[in-house]
Amino acid sequence: xxxxxxxxxxxxxxIPDRITMxxxxxxxxxxxxxxxxxxxxxxxxxxxxxxxxxxGEPPLLFTSQxxxxxxxxxxxxxxxxxxxxxxxxxxxxxxxxxxxxxxxxHEATTVPDGGVSLRFGFSETxxxxxxxxxxxxxxxTVTDQLTLxxxxxxxxxxQNLNFEDCLHTYFAVEDINAVSVVGLKGLNYxxxxxxxxxxxxxxxxxxxxxxxxxxxxxxxxPVEILDSKLRRKIRIDKSGSASTVVWNPWITKAQQMPDFxxxxxxxxLCVESGNVASNKIVLPPxxxxxxxxxxxxxxx
Ligand code: TA6
Numbered sequence: 001x002x003x004x005x006x007x008x009x010x011x012x013x014x015i016p017d018r019i020t021m022x023x024x025x026x027x028x029x030x031x032x033x034x035x036x037x038x039x040x041x042x043x044x045x046x047x048x049x050x051x052x053x054x055x056g057e058p059p060l061l062f063t064s065q066x067x068x069x070x071x072x073x074x075x076x077x078x079x080x081x082x083x084x085x086x087x088x089x090x091x092x093x094x095x096x097x098x099x100x101x102x103x104x105x106h107e108a109t110t111v112p113d114g115g116v117s118l119r120f121g122f123s124e125t126x127x128x129x130x131x132x133x134x135x136x137x138x139x140x141t142v143t144d145q146l147t148l149x150x151x152x153x154x155x156x157x158x159q160n161l162n163f164e165d166c167l168h169t170y171f172a173v174e175d176i177n178a179v180s181v182v183g184l185k186g187l188n189y190x191x192x193x194x195x196x197x198x199x200x201x202x203x204x205x206x207x208x209x210x211x212x213x214x215x216x217x218x219x220x221x222p223v224e225i226l227d228s229k230l231r232r233k234i235r236i237d238k239s240g241s242a243s244t245v246v247w248n249p250w251i252t253k254a255q256q257m258p259d260f261x262x263x264x265x266x267x268x269l270c271v272e273s274g275n276v277a278s279n280k281i282v283l284p285p286x287x288x289x290x291x292x293x294x295x296x297x298x299x300x
Contacts, residue, residue: 006021006022006023006029010044013031013105013108015108015116017034018035019031019032019033019034019118020032028043030042030050031108033116033142034116035142036113036115036143037055037144038142038144038146039051039052039055040052040053040142040146042118042140043075044105044120045071045101045102045103046080046081046099046101046103047081047098047122047138048075048078048079048081048099050063050075050077050079051063052142052295054144054297057232057297058232059172060146060171060297061077061078061079061170061171061172062171062172062267063077064076064259064260064264064268066258067260068259072100074095074100075099076170076257076259076260077170077268079170080167080168081165081167082095082164082165082166082167082168082274083098083150083164084098085163085164086165086277087276093127095166095168096164097127098122101122102123102125103121103122104121104122105118105119106120111141113143115141115142116141116142116143117139117140118139118141120137120138120139120140121138122136131161132154132155133156134153134156135151135152135153136153137149137153139151145296145297146294146295147292147293147294147295148167148292148293148294149292149293150290151291152165152283152288152289153288154284154286156285157285160283160285161281163280163283164274164275164276164277164281165274165275166243166273166274166275168274169273169295170268170269170270171225171234171268171269171270173229173268173269174227175229175267176208176248176267176269177208178228179225179226179269180206180207180226181206181208181224181226182205182206182223182226183221183222184206184216184219184223184246185201185204186200186201187216187217187218187244188200188216188217189201190214190215190217190277191213191214192213192214192215193211196215201216205226206246208250208269211248211249211250212247212248213245213247213248214245214247215245216243216244216245216246218242218279219241219242220238220242222238223235223271226300230300231299232297232298232300233297233298233299233300234296234297235296236273236295238291239290240275240289240290240292241291241293242275243276243279244272244273245270245271245272245274246269246270247270248268248270249265250265273293274291275289
């Protein structure tokens with residue numbers, strides 16, 4: 001169980017003007033990061049990045065002001081870490097258990113030219129017993145861009161480790177009606193809004209004008225979010241990821257979500273990088289997989 005004040009063993013990682021341990025919302029421990037270019041905020045529960053902002057720019061990530069911040073509850077926004085399954089599973093927490101569980105901070109360092117890097121390790125929970133032995137590490141590097149690496153290692157001697165993983169990023173946008181997404185044309189996708197029907201993306205630039213919930217398969221390339229109101233382009237570069245998920249709950253679903261304001265759908269878009277559905281990973285004994293995502297922004 002995540003302790004609700006800042007334990008001493010966390011304080012030792014503090015670096016003046018760079019890394020500060022605090023009691024965050026819901027008294028959950030959080031880390032405030034300050035680099036030469038940007039600031040970030042990470043909760044120990046779920047190793048959950050809830051904020052990344054370049055100095056002089058609006059926040060890159062969206063976190064709902066209606067989100068819960070409670071032990072064992074998912075945070076609505078930022079970058080939930082999804083493992084070992086994506087989406088629903090009978091009798092189990094949606095999107096796996098690592099986003100609602102303890103992570104430990106193992107390392108916190110400054111990196112050359114004013115950045116900061118933090119390495120988290122996942123301490124197994126009872127639900128881990130559903131899997132062969134594994135290790136999960138997560139490295140967050142904060143510079144003028146945000147780099148995330150989820151490293152899963154199959155620690156078993158004889159069994160494959162089958163899993164899905166995803167960095168379920170909520171991006172902040174000024175107005176969803178003035179946003180388009182490029183980099184998905186020609187890809188097949190599963191349309192969750194239509195019972196996972198298999199379709200092909202024909203749009204040069206995807207516009208969001210209704211509920212969108214799509215798993216793009218064999219999608220290994222970069223994706224860009226063009227925000228014409230903010231005059232900002234967000235770029236998502238990745239490796240070790242064969243799926244891209246695009247999600248906006250739109251009006252009706254937004255009204256049904258208890259941790260999301262009815263109008264929040266206007267200011268967010270999820271573009272997620274992972275390995276889900278037919279792209280799920282079968283990891284042989286002793287092997288590791290690295291899901292690496294780099295988020296950057298520039299004027300449009
Ligand atoms: O990634 C898209 C999705 O799987 C949607 O279907 C929607 O359920 C969303 O994730 C949020 O899931 P959550 O469990 O956080 O409510």
